[in-house]
Each structure stands twice: as structure tokens, then as C-alpha cells.
Amino acid sequence: MVVKVYGPIKAACPQRVLACLLELGVDFELIGVDLDSNEHKQPGFLQKQPFGQVPVVEDEDFRLFESRAIIRYYATKYGDKNRKLYGTTLEEKALVDQWLEVEAHHFNDMVYTIVLQKLVIPKMGGKTDHDLVQNCEKKLEQVFDIYEQRLSKSSHLAGDWFTLADLSHLPGIRYLVNECELSHMVRDRKNVNLWWNDISNRPAWKKVMQLFHELS
């Protein structure tokens, strides 16, 4: 039985999960959830995910939500398919966890607010808070400065190989360099640029992008 992933392909968090499953060669079925019609807030969906968010994963009778918990689970379960994705030693695992925390708190908070203000709110007929966006962009530049420093010491965030910590950034950076028109944040930084080119050209992420274009 294939793993069921509930969520629209256009949303960042389902993309995070799909990227991971594709890296591990795990078959899945993507079941769309229509955010525009508030399907995620209906009782049927709330039974699966009590906070009314995507994605949810169902693996036979086992259900999980929170994309970063999901990718940690599958990277552990299929560790033999890609030993380095979540680290092979306790220290490597700790570094992956550390940079996953950085992505979730320092990076994602800024990207989420920028996407909300620049893309989602106008689409719903509201007004962008430009001061807030400017503030977030400034903070994000500082985060990328730290990444630039880090990536001068290792090719990827948690070490010299691709891990969940890098993978977790893919959906957010995709938004930044496309709809948010902030690609200079990546291109202006030599190491960040090299890193982004590397991780965004991985076959698994390219497959997610293919699905994104097919299903949108």
C-alpha cells in the first residue's frame, strides 16, 4: 500500500514531504486538499489534522502530521536507502537537527510572513503591510549572511553532504526566487548560490517541480 500524502502540490509543507519521499524512493499517492474552499478546516479533515493544516500522511493505519516530523520518520525508516540524509552518527544527526531547527525558526518565520503579505493577503483582497515585509526581508538577509558563513566551511548546512536540513529549505527558497522576486538574496552570496544550485538540481526536487507544473 502506498503512502498517502494529503495536501496541495503548490503548498510548501507538502512539497517538503514529497521531496523526502522521492529522495528515498518511497511510492506515494498525492491527494489534493483545496485550501481555497477551506477544505482543511472542515470536520473531515480536522479529524486527520486537528490544527487544520497540510500535509497529513497516512501509511496504512499510521497517521502523521507536521512535515518536519514526517521527514524525520521516513529518513529514519528508510535509512538504508540514504544513510546520510539524517546522519549516521549521533553527532551528524544532532547537526541535522540543529539546522532543521534553524530552518523552522529563523528562516521559515521570515519566508512565511513575506509570502503571506506579498502573495496570499492581496489574493484575498487585503493590503500588504510593506513595513512588515521590509523588516522580514532585512532579517532574512541577516539569516542568509549566517548561511553564507556556514557554507564557507562546509558544502551543505549540516556537513559536506545533502541532508534533511538542506531539503527542508527547498520549498521556501523556491518561493523566494520565484513569486517573491527575492532571488538576489541567493545570487548575491557565492556559497549560498552554489548550495542552492546544488540542492535545487537534485532529481527528487526536479520531480517535485515537475508535479508542481503538471498539477497547477
Added chain:
Amino acid sequence: MAIKVYGSMLSTATLRVLLCLAEKDIDFELINVDLASGEHKKPHILARNPFGQIPAFEDGDVKLFESRAISQYISRTYAGKGTDLINKDPKKAAVESVWMEVESLKFDPVTAKLAWELCMKRFLFGKNGDEEVVNAEEKRLESVLDVYEARLSESKYLGGDSFSLADLHHAPMIKFMMETRVKEVFDARPYLSGWVADILSRPACVKVFGVPAY
């Protein structure tokens, strides 16, 4: 001493790590970082945490930041010592991981704002919190805690039958909240209150929170 924690007893993130060490019965040295004077933004701390935050952690050659990464490292590395904080069954561990994410991304952002308004502003500047912000964040917290109440009506602990990091990660912020009007939000939910009483009465909690913050 092999394990060093750079942080402050005023910081919930530092307390999260100290609580983990206490549950595992592991000795450590706490090196104080003076937040009031901005020590966390000085070069010697930035060298340990480039984001200029506490805690930073050292275990021999292993150097880490981000409290939730540190607690997971401690729990895995010292599995079998003290309390087991990550379930050995991968599926049960995954469910614990779900609720660790919930704490990190839903509980903490809201309670951190409340802690700032109700605790830190007074302590650092002698100022009262912004009533509008507090009311708005309290409302958000109520929605989140409704989900917790439903969860804890079916499960003894957030991650399942056993106490785990999913519960532990909440303890420092809950302790702060209990000293404020936000206590009422917790008290209004019986399963949630029972869980709060359970986790705060754990010997490790009593040991860590018994130390005065200043």
C-alpha cells in the same frame, strides 16, 4: 566537566536543556550568559551560536545550539541513563516528534509573546505588558490548547503513554505561564491541567525550577 551549557536561568530555551540533563541525571556546568548586558550578542557567544541566542552546548568535541536539537542529542547519546525521553519504537517516536513540532511551531510562538508582555517587560524595563497584544495572543493560545485538551483526553502524555521530550519541551514555558494570568487558560481545561500538574511535579522539574532565576 565534559558537558557545558552556556545560558541563563531566565531563558526557557536554556531551561529546556537543563531539564533534559536533570531527567537523564547527567552532571553539567552552567556558564551564565548575561542577557541584560547583551552578552549573547558578543563575539565569544556568536562563535558558539551565530544567531546570538542561548543556549549553546558543549559535550567534549560536540558543539551545538538550538535547544530542541540539543535535547534530542542528549536523549539519544545517553539513552539508558535516567529517564528515557525518546521512544525506542520508531512509530511511537514519530508521534512524539509530531508533538515536539507542535510545541515548537504552535505553542512556543504564542506563549513567547505572552511571556515577553507579562514577564520580561516587567523584569527588564519595569513596564506593563500591552493589553491588546496579551488579549489577542491569549485567544490564539486558547485555540491551540483546545487541541491539546482533546489530545490529552485520549492520551496520558502528548506523545503517547510515556513522558517524553514532547512533554518536557513545554515545561519551562508552562512554568513561566503559571506565574501569570494565563494560568486560568490552563486551569479551564481539566485534562490539560492534570497533565501540567503531572509534568511540573516531576523530580527533575522541581530540581531545575527550584533554583532562583536571579
